[in-house]
Amino acid sequence: MASSFLLFLLIFLSVSSFILLSESQKTSKPNRFVLQLQKDPKTKLYVTNIYKRTPSQKVPFVVDLNGRLLWVTCEKSYCSSTYHAPRCRSTQCSRADSHYCHICSTRDGPGCHNNTCGVMSMNPVTGLTAMSDLAQDVLSIQSTQGSNPGPMVRVPQFLFTCAPSLLLQRGLPSTVQGVAGLGHSPISLPTQLASHFGSAGFAPTFALCLAPKGVMFFGDSPYYMLPNVDITRPLSYTPLIISPLGEYYMEVKSIKINDKDVPIDTALLSINKQGVGGTKLSTINPYTILHHSIFKAVTQIFSKELSAIPQVKPVAPFGACFNSKRFKNSRVGPGVPNIDLVLHDKHVMWRIYGANSLVEAAPGVSCLAFVDGGMKNNGASIIIGAYQMENNLVQFDMARSRLGFSSSLLFYKTSCNNFNFTAIP
Numbered sequence: 001m002a003s004s005f006l007l008f009l010l011i012f013l014s015v016s017s018f019i020l021l022s023e024s025q026k027t028s029k030p031n032r033f034v035l036q037l038q039k040d041p042k043t044k045l046y047v048t049n050i051y052k053r054t055p056s057q058k059v060p061f062v063v064d065l066n067g068r069l070l071w072v073t074c075e076k077s078y079c080s081s082t083y084h085a086p087r088c089r090s091t092q093c094s095r096a097d098s099h100y101c102h103i104c105s106t107r108d109g110p111g112c113h114n115n116t117c118g119v120m121s122m123n124p125v126t127g128l129t130a131m132s133d134l135a136q137d138v139l140s141i142q143s144t145q146g147s148n149p150g151p152m153v154r155v156p157q158f159l160f161t162c163a164p165s166l167l168l169q170r171g172l173p174s175t176v177q178g179v180a181g182l183g184h185s186p187i188s189l190p191t192q193l194a195s196h197f198g199s200a201g202f203a204p205t206f207a208l209c210l211a212p213k214g215v216m217f218f219g220d221s222p223y224y225m226l227p228n229v230d231i232t233r234p235l236s237y238t239p240l241i242i243s244p245l246g247e248y249y250m251e252v253k254s255i256k257i258n259d260k261d262v263p264i265d266t267a268l269l270s271i272n273k274q275g276v277g278g279t280k281l282s283t284i285n286p287y288t289i290l291h292h293s294i295f296k297a298v299t300q301i302f303s304k305e306l307s308a309i310p311q312v313k314p315v316a317p318f319g320a321c322f323n324s325k326r327f328k329n330s331r332v333g334p335g336v337p338n339i340d341l342v343l344h345d346k347h348v349m350w351r352i353y354g355a356n357s358l359v360e361a362a363p364g365v366s367c368l369a370f371v372d373g374g375m376k377n378n379g380a381s382i383i384i385g386a387y388q389m390e391n392n393l394v395q396f397d398m399a400r401s402r403l404g405f406s407s408s409l410l411f412y413k414t415s416c417n418n419f420n421f422t423a424i425p
Contacts, residue, residue: 030143032219053080067181074110074162093117125171132161147224211416318367
Protein backbone atom coordinates (compact mmCIF):
# COMPACT_ATOMS: atom_id res chain seq x y z
CA MET A 1 0.00 0.00 0.00
CA ALA A 2 2.79 2.36 0.98
CA SER A 3 4.76 1.51 -2.16
CA SER A 4 1.69 2.21 -4.34
CA PHE A 5 1.26 5.61 -2.72
CA LEU A 6 4.95 6.45 -3.25
CA LEU A 7 4.70 5.37 -6.90
CA PHE A 8 1.62 7.58 -7.36
CA LEU A 9 3.41 10.52 -5.70
CA LEU A 10 6.49 10.05 -7.88
CA ILE A 11 4.37 10.00 -11.09
CA PHE A 12 2.39 13.06 -9.94
CA LEU A 13 5.55 15.06 -9.22
CA SER A 14 7.11 14.06 -12.55
CA VAL A 15 4.05 15.08 -14.54
CA SER A 16 3.75 18.35 -12.61
CA SER A 17 7.41 19.17 -13.23
CA PHE A 18 7.01 18.43 -16.94
CA ILE A 19 3.95 20.71 -17.18
CA LEU A 20 5.71 23.51 -15.31
CA LEU A 21 8.80 23.16 -17.48
CA SER A 22 6.68 23.20 -20.64
CA GLU A 23 4.82 26.31 -19.51
CA SER A 24 8.12 27.95 -18.58
CA GLN A 25 9.54 27.25 -22.03
CA LYS A 26 6.41 28.64 -23.68
CA THR A 27 6.52 31.88 -21.75
CA SER A 28 10.26 32.28 -22.15
CA LYS A 29 10.17 32.25 -25.95
CA PRO A 30 11.10 35.75 -27.14
CA ASN A 31 8.51 37.81 -28.99
CA ARG A 32 10.44 41.09 -29.22
CA PHE A 33 13.97 42.05 -30.16
CA VAL A 34 15.99 45.25 -29.97
CA LEU A 35 18.96 46.78 -31.78
CA GLN A 36 20.79 49.96 -30.86
CA LEU A 37 21.19 52.62 -33.57
CA GLN A 38 24.03 55.12 -33.90
CA LYS A 39 23.88 58.11 -36.23
CA ASP A 40 27.07 58.52 -38.22
CA PRO A 41 27.92 62.25 -37.97
CA LYS A 42 29.56 62.46 -41.41
CA THR A 43 27.08 60.60 -43.62
CA LYS A 44 24.03 61.03 -41.33
CA LEU A 45 23.23 57.37 -41.91
CA TYR A 46 22.14 55.03 -39.12
CA VAL A 47 24.42 52.17 -38.11
CA THR A 48 23.62 49.11 -36.02
CA ASN A 49 25.80 46.26 -34.76
CA ILE A 50 24.52 42.75 -35.44
CA TYR A 51 26.16 39.60 -34.09
CA LYS A 52 26.86 37.01 -36.78
CA ARG A 53 28.97 33.88 -37.38
CA THR A 54 30.45 31.20 -35.10
CA PRO A 55 32.21 32.25 -32.94
CA SER A 56 29.91 35.26 -32.71
CA GLN A 57 31.32 38.56 -33.99
CA LYS A 58 29.86 42.06 -33.83
CA VAL A 59 29.42 43.37 -37.38
CA PRO A 60 28.41 47.01 -38.15
CA PHE A 61 25.72 47.60 -40.80
CA VAL A 62 24.01 50.65 -42.29
CA VAL A 63 20.25 50.42 -41.77
CA ASP A 64 18.27 50.73 -45.02
CA LEU A 65 14.52 50.90 -44.40
CA ASN A 66 13.73 49.84 -47.98
CA GLY A 67 16.63 47.42 -48.51
CA ARG A 68 15.66 43.96 -49.77
CA LEU A 69 18.22 41.92 -47.80
CA LEU A 70 21.22 41.95 -45.51
CA TRP A 71 24.56 41.98 -47.30
CA VAL A 72 28.10 41.94 -45.97
CA THR A 73 31.56 41.81 -47.53
CA CYS A 74 33.13 38.37 -47.17
CA GLU A 75 36.32 38.82 -49.20
CA LYS A 76 38.58 39.34 -46.20
CA SER A 77 38.66 37.62 -42.83
CA TYR A 78 35.22 35.99 -42.99
CA CYS A 79 35.70 33.13 -40.56
CA SER A 80 32.78 31.04 -39.31
CA SER A 81 32.32 27.34 -38.61
CA THR A 82 28.58 27.63 -39.39
CA TYR A 83 28.88 29.37 -42.78
CA HIS A 84 27.08 27.59 -45.61
CA ALA A 85 26.59 28.44 -49.30
CA PRO A 86 23.20 27.08 -50.50
CA ARG A 87 23.42 25.12 -53.74
CA CYS A 88 21.82 26.30 -56.97
CA ARG A 89 18.10 25.61 -57.29
CA SER A 90 17.84 24.87 -53.57
CA THR A 91 14.92 25.87 -51.34
CA GLN A 92 17.01 28.73 -49.98
CA CYS A 93 17.64 30.08 -53.48
CA SER A 94 13.92 29.91 -54.28
CA ARG A 95 13.17 31.78 -51.07
CA ALA A 96 15.62 34.50 -52.11
CA ASP A 97 13.88 34.60 -55.52
CA SER A 98 17.15 33.67 -57.23
CA HIS A 99 17.25 31.51 -60.36
CA TYR A 100 20.82 32.38 -61.35
CA CYS A 101 23.80 30.08 -60.70
CA HIS A 102 26.83 32.13 -59.77
CA ILE A 103 30.24 31.40 -61.29
CA CYS A 104 33.34 32.60 -59.45
CA SER A 105 36.74 32.51 -61.12
CA THR A 106 38.93 33.13 -58.08
CA ARG A 107 39.42 31.23 -54.81
CA ASP A 108 36.70 29.04 -53.31
CA GLY A 109 35.33 30.36 -50.01
CA PRO A 110 32.81 32.79 -48.52
CA GLY A 111 31.65 35.08 -51.30
CA CYS A 112 33.11 32.91 -54.06
CA HIS A 113 31.40 29.62 -54.90
CA ASN A 114 30.64 28.06 -58.26
CA ASN A 115 27.48 26.20 -57.35
CA THR A 116 25.45 28.67 -55.37
CA CYS A 117 22.83 31.17 -56.48
CA GLY A 118 23.58 34.76 -57.30
CA VAL A 119 21.60 37.64 -55.81
CA MET A 120 22.00 41.33 -56.57
CA SER A 121 23.21 43.52 -53.68
CA MET A 122 23.07 47.32 -53.76
CA ASN A 123 24.75 50.30 -52.15
CA PRO A 124 21.61 52.34 -51.30
CA VAL A 125 23.45 55.68 -51.38
CA THR A 126 25.14 55.41 -54.78
CA GLY A 127 22.75 52.92 -56.36
CA LEU A 128 25.71 50.74 -57.39
CA THR A 129 24.79 47.05 -57.66
CA ALA A 130 26.86 43.87 -57.80
CA MET A 131 26.16 40.16 -58.17
CA SER A 132 26.67 38.41 -54.84
CA ASP A 133 26.64 34.89 -53.42
CA LEU A 134 23.66 33.82 -51.36
CA ALA A 135 24.94 32.58 -48.00
CA GLN A 136 23.65 31.23 -44.72
CA ASP A 137 25.03 31.59 -41.20
CA VAL A 138 24.09 32.17 -37.58
CA LEU A 139 22.68 35.57 -36.58
CA SER A 140 22.23 36.53 -32.94
CA ILE A 141 19.96 39.31 -31.72
CA GLN A 142 19.08 40.67 -28.29
CA SER A 143 15.60 39.92 -26.93
CA THR A 144 13.61 42.48 -24.93
CA GLN A 145 10.40 42.79 -22.97
CA GLY A 146 10.13 46.35 -24.24
CA SER A 147 12.07 48.27 -21.59
CA ASN A 148 15.48 46.56 -21.26
CA PRO A 149 17.61 44.20 -23.35
CA GLY A 150 17.35 40.53 -22.45
CA PRO A 151 19.28 37.40 -23.48
CA MET A 152 20.78 36.98 -26.95
CA VAL A 153 18.79 34.67 -29.22
CA ARG A 154 20.18 32.75 -32.21
CA VAL A 155 18.74 32.42 -35.70
CA PRO A 156 20.79 29.43 -36.93
CA GLN A 157 20.24 29.61 -40.69
CA PHE A 158 19.89 33.30 -41.51
CA LEU A 159 20.10 34.07 -45.25
CA PHE A 160 22.22 37.00 -46.48
CA THR A 161 24.53 37.80 -49.37
CA CYS A 162 28.30 37.95 -49.56
CA ALA A 163 28.89 41.10 -51.60
CA PRO A 164 32.10 42.43 -53.19
CA SER A 165 33.91 45.15 -51.25
CA LEU A 166 33.50 47.65 -54.11
CA LEU A 167 29.97 48.29 -52.79
CA LEU A 168 31.51 49.88 -49.68
CA GLN A 169 33.75 52.31 -51.52
CA ARG A 170 31.44 55.35 -51.72
CA GLY A 171 28.71 56.95 -49.65
CA LEU A 172 28.75 54.63 -46.62
CA PRO A 173 30.52 55.11 -43.26
CA SER A 174 34.06 53.76 -43.34
CA THR A 175 33.39 51.54 -40.32
CA VAL A 176 30.56 49.43 -41.75
CA GLN A 177 30.84 46.02 -43.41
CA GLY A 178 27.47 45.94 -45.13
CA VAL A 179 23.83 47.01 -45.21
CA ALA A 180 20.88 45.63 -43.23
CA GLY A 181 17.72 45.84 -45.33
CA LEU A 182 14.32 46.17 -43.63
CA GLY A 183 12.19 46.17 -46.78
CA HIS A 184 9.13 44.03 -47.44
CA SER A 185 10.93 41.18 -49.19
CA PRO A 186 11.50 37.45 -48.59
CA ILE A 187 14.95 37.60 -46.96
CA SER A 188 15.01 41.02 -45.31
CA LEU A 189 15.86 41.15 -41.60
CA PRO A 190 12.25 41.66 -40.32
CA THR A 191 10.83 39.00 -42.65
CA GLN A 192 13.30 36.35 -41.55
CA LEU A 193 12.80 37.13 -37.85
CA ALA A 194 9.02 36.87 -38.30
CA SER A 195 9.41 33.60 -40.18
CA HIS A 196 11.75 32.05 -37.61
CA PHE A 197 9.92 33.16 -34.46
CA GLY A 198 6.34 33.30 -35.77
CA SER A 199 5.31 30.14 -33.93
CA ALA A 200 6.36 31.80 -30.64
CA GLY A 201 3.81 34.58 -31.05
CA PHE A 202 6.26 36.99 -32.70
CA ALA A 203 4.32 39.68 -34.60
CA PRO A 204 5.49 40.69 -38.10
CA THR A 205 6.06 44.24 -36.92
CA PHE A 206 9.08 46.47 -36.46
CA ALA A 207 9.58 50.05 -35.31
CA LEU A 208 12.20 52.75 -35.72
CA CYS A 209 13.03 55.37 -33.12
CA LEU A 210 15.79 57.41 -34.75
CA ALA A 211 18.19 59.60 -32.77
CA PRO A 212 21.97 59.97 -32.41
CA LYS A 213 21.70 56.99 -30.03
CA GLY A 214 18.40 55.52 -31.12
CA VAL A 215 16.75 52.13 -31.12
CA MET A 216 14.96 49.67 -33.40
CA PHE A 217 12.39 47.14 -32.21
CA PHE A 218 11.19 43.93 -33.84
CA GLY A 219 7.89 42.51 -32.65
CA ASP A 220 4.77 44.20 -31.33
CA SER A 221 4.47 46.94 -28.72
CA PRO A 222 4.67 48.16 -26.01
CA TYR A 223 8.09 49.82 -26.10
CA TYR A 224 9.36 51.93 -23.21
CA MET A 225 11.75 54.85 -22.91
CA LEU A 226 13.13 56.32 -19.72
CA PRO A 227 11.53 57.46 -17.47
CA ASN A 228 9.12 54.49 -17.98
CA VAL A 229 7.23 56.12 -20.88
CA ASP A 230 5.22 53.79 -23.13
CA ILE A 231 6.00 55.46 -26.46
CA THR A 232 3.36 53.45 -28.31
CA ARG A 233 0.48 55.16 -26.52
CA PRO A 234 0.49 58.31 -28.69
CA LEU A 235 0.57 56.34 -31.96
CA SER A 236 -1.82 57.28 -34.73
CA TYR A 237 -2.28 54.99 -37.72
CA THR A 238 -2.56 55.23 -41.47
CA PRO A 239 -2.60 52.49 -44.13
CA LEU A 240 0.86 51.16 -45.01
CA ILE A 241 1.44 50.96 -48.75
CA ILE A 242 3.99 48.49 -50.13
CA SER A 243 5.48 49.20 -53.55
CA PRO A 244 6.24 46.39 -56.04
CA LEU A 245 9.89 46.73 -54.94
CA GLY A 246 8.98 46.20 -51.28
CA GLU A 247 9.42 49.88 -50.35
CA TYR A 248 7.29 51.56 -47.68
CA TYR A 249 4.86 54.31 -48.69
CA MET A 250 1.99 56.17 -47.05
CA GLU A 251 -0.81 58.27 -48.50
CA VAL A 252 -0.44 62.03 -48.04
CA LYS A 253 -3.58 63.86 -49.18
CA SER A 254 -2.40 67.41 -48.52
CA ILE A 255 0.05 69.57 -46.54
CA LYS A 256 -0.83 72.35 -44.11
CA ILE A 257 1.43 74.98 -42.57
CA ASN A 258 -0.01 76.86 -39.60
CA ASP A 259 -3.35 75.24 -40.54
CA LYS A 260 -3.18 76.82 -44.00
CA ASP A 261 -3.39 74.58 -47.07
CA VAL A 262 -0.29 74.43 -49.25
CA PRO A 263 -1.28 74.61 -52.95
CA ILE A 264 -0.09 71.32 -54.46
CA ASP A 265 -0.81 69.46 -57.66
CA THR A 266 -2.63 66.54 -56.01
CA ALA A 267 -1.74 64.26 -58.93
CA LEU A 268 1.81 64.23 -57.52
CA LEU A 269 0.54 62.77 -54.25
CA SER A 270 -0.86 59.63 -55.85
CA ILE A 271 1.11 56.69 -57.22
CA ASN A 272 0.32 56.32 -60.92
CA LYS A 273 0.30 53.15 -63.03
CA GLN A 274 4.03 53.54 -63.69
CA GLY A 275 4.74 53.56 -59.95
CA VAL A 276 5.62 57.27 -59.95
CA GLY A 277 4.46 59.72 -57.29
CA GLY A 278 3.25 59.27 -53.74
CA THR A 279 5.12 59.50 -50.44
CA LYS A 280 7.92 57.11 -49.48
CA LEU A 281 9.77 56.80 -46.17
CA SER A 282 13.56 56.47 -46.12
CA THR A 283 16.44 56.15 -43.67
CA ILE A 284 18.99 56.71 -46.44
CA ASN A 285 17.90 60.25 -47.33
CA PRO A 286 18.96 62.45 -44.39
CA TYR A 287 16.30 65.11 -45.11
CA THR A 288 12.88 65.04 -46.72
CA ILE A 289 13.00 65.46 -50.49
CA LEU A 290 10.13 67.22 -52.25
CA HIS A 291 9.24 67.42 -55.93
CA HIS A 292 10.25 70.91 -57.10
CA SER A 293 6.71 72.30 -57.28
CA ILE A 294 5.90 71.01 -53.76
CA PHE A 295 9.23 72.28 -52.42
CA LYS A 296 8.59 75.73 -53.88
CA ALA A 297 5.10 75.96 -52.38
CA VAL A 298 6.16 74.67 -48.93
CA THR A 299 9.16 77.00 -48.78
CA GLN A 300 7.13 80.05 -49.79
CA ILE A 301 4.33 79.50 -47.30
CA PHE A 302 6.64 78.53 -44.43
CA SER A 303 8.73 81.68 -45.03
CA LYS A 304 5.60 83.82 -45.22
CA GLU A 305 4.30 82.42 -41.93
CA LEU A 306 7.71 83.10 -40.40
CA SER A 307 8.08 86.61 -41.83
CA ALA A 308 8.99 88.07 -38.42
CA ILE A 309 12.29 86.15 -38.48
CA PRO A 310 14.98 87.55 -40.82
CA GLN A 311 16.02 85.26 -43.65
CA VAL A 312 19.71 84.77 -44.38
CA LYS A 313 21.65 83.38 -47.32
CA PRO A 314 20.67 79.72 -47.87
CA VAL A 315 23.15 77.03 -46.91
CA ALA A 316 23.25 74.11 -49.39
CA PRO A 317 21.33 71.88 -49.85
CA PHE A 318 18.53 73.91 -48.26
CA GLY A 319 16.40 76.62 -49.82
CA ALA A 320 15.21 78.75 -46.90
CA CYS A 321 17.40 79.72 -43.93
CA PHE A 322 16.85 82.02 -40.98
CA ASN A 323 18.66 83.84 -38.18
CA SER A 324 18.32 81.22 -35.46
CA LYS A 325 19.10 83.70 -32.68
CA ARG A 326 15.62 85.15 -33.16
CA PHE A 327 13.75 81.90 -32.46
CA LYS A 328 11.98 81.22 -29.21
CA ASN A 329 12.53 77.71 -27.90
CA SER A 330 9.84 75.24 -26.89
CA ARG A 331 9.77 71.66 -25.68
CA VAL A 332 9.56 70.50 -29.31
CA GLY A 333 12.27 72.74 -30.73
CA PRO A 334 12.24 76.26 -32.19
CA GLY A 335 8.86 77.98 -32.03
CA VAL A 336 8.01 77.91 -35.75
CA PRO A 337 4.86 77.12 -37.76
CA ASN A 338 3.79 73.48 -37.56
CA ILE A 339 3.85 71.46 -40.77
CA ASP A 340 1.04 68.92 -41.01
CA LEU A 341 1.00 65.98 -43.39
CA VAL A 342 -2.71 65.24 -43.83
CA LEU A 343 -3.05 61.53 -44.42
CA HIS A 344 -5.82 59.17 -45.59
CA ASP A 345 -8.38 60.93 -43.40
CA LYS A 346 -8.52 64.69 -42.84
CA HIS A 347 -8.50 64.08 -39.07
CA VAL A 348 -5.30 62.01 -39.21
CA MET A 349 -2.19 64.19 -39.44
CA TRP A 350 1.53 63.65 -38.89
CA ARG A 351 2.57 66.94 -37.30
CA ILE A 352 6.16 68.11 -37.79
CA TYR A 353 7.36 70.51 -35.08
CA GLY A 354 10.37 72.80 -35.06
CA ALA A 355 12.79 70.11 -33.82
CA ASN A 356 12.13 68.19 -37.06
CA SER A 357 11.43 71.01 -39.50
CA LEU A 358 14.51 73.17 -38.82
CA VAL A 359 18.15 72.12 -38.76
CA GLU A 360 21.17 74.15 -37.68
CA ALA A 361 23.16 74.37 -40.92
CA ALA A 362 25.79 76.82 -39.64
CA PRO A 363 26.43 78.78 -36.44
CA GLY A 364 23.45 81.11 -35.97
CA VAL A 365 21.73 79.79 -39.10
CA SER A 366 18.77 77.39 -39.08
CA CYS A 367 17.27 76.11 -42.32
CA LEU A 368 14.03 74.51 -43.32
CA ALA A 369 15.14 70.86 -43.43
CA PHE A 370 13.60 69.98 -46.80
CA VAL A 371 15.46 69.51 -50.07
CA ASP A 372 14.44 70.34 -53.64
CA GLY A 373 14.10 67.07 -55.56
CA GLY A 374 13.81 68.74 -58.95
CA MET A 375 11.22 68.12 -61.65
CA LYS A 376 11.99 64.42 -62.20
CA ASN A 377 8.97 62.20 -62.57
CA ASN A 378 10.63 58.84 -62.02
CA GLY A 379 10.06 58.16 -58.32
CA ALA A 380 8.22 59.30 -55.21
CA SER A 381 7.09 62.95 -55.15
CA ILE A 382 7.83 63.11 -51.42
CA ILE A 383 10.53 61.10 -49.63
CA ILE A 384 10.28 61.46 -45.86
CA GLY A 385 13.89 61.63 -44.68
CA ALA A 386 15.49 60.41 -41.48
CA TYR A 387 15.69 63.86 -39.86
CA GLN A 388 11.92 64.25 -39.99
CA MET A 389 11.56 60.87 -38.26
CA GLU A 390 14.02 61.59 -35.44
CA ASN A 391 12.49 61.33 -31.96
CA ASN A 392 9.29 60.03 -33.55
CA LEU A 393 8.29 56.40 -33.11
CA VAL A 394 7.46 54.94 -36.55
CA GLN A 395 5.96 51.45 -36.51
CA PHE A 396 5.58 49.17 -39.54
CA ASP A 397 2.79 46.66 -38.85
CA MET A 398 2.69 44.06 -41.63
CA ALA A 399 -0.10 41.96 -40.12
CA ARG A 400 -2.52 44.91 -40.06
CA SER A 401 -1.02 46.71 -43.09
CA ARG A 402 -0.72 49.92 -41.14
CA LEU A 403 1.89 52.54 -40.31
CA GLY A 404 1.97 53.92 -36.79
CA PHE A 405 3.52 57.31 -36.00
CA SER A 406 3.78 59.23 -32.76
CA SER A 407 4.87 62.74 -33.83
CA SER A 408 7.52 64.19 -31.53
CA LEU A 409 8.25 62.23 -28.36
CA LEU A 410 9.73 65.41 -26.90
CA PHE A 411 6.15 66.31 -25.96
CA TYR A 412 6.18 63.35 -23.57
CA LYS A 413 9.44 64.37 -21.87
CA THR A 414 11.43 61.60 -23.48
CA SER A 415 13.29 60.92 -26.71
CA CYS A 416 14.59 58.08 -28.88
CA ASN A 417 17.94 58.39 -27.06
CA ASN A 418 16.29 57.13 -23.86
CA PHE A 419 15.99 53.38 -24.24
CA ASN A 420 17.58 51.72 -21.21
CA PHE A 421 20.25 49.46 -22.72
CA THR A 422 21.28 48.25 -19.26
CA ALA A 423 20.66 44.50 -19.31
CA ILE A 424 18.42 43.00 -16.64
CA PRO A 425 20.56 40.73 -14.42
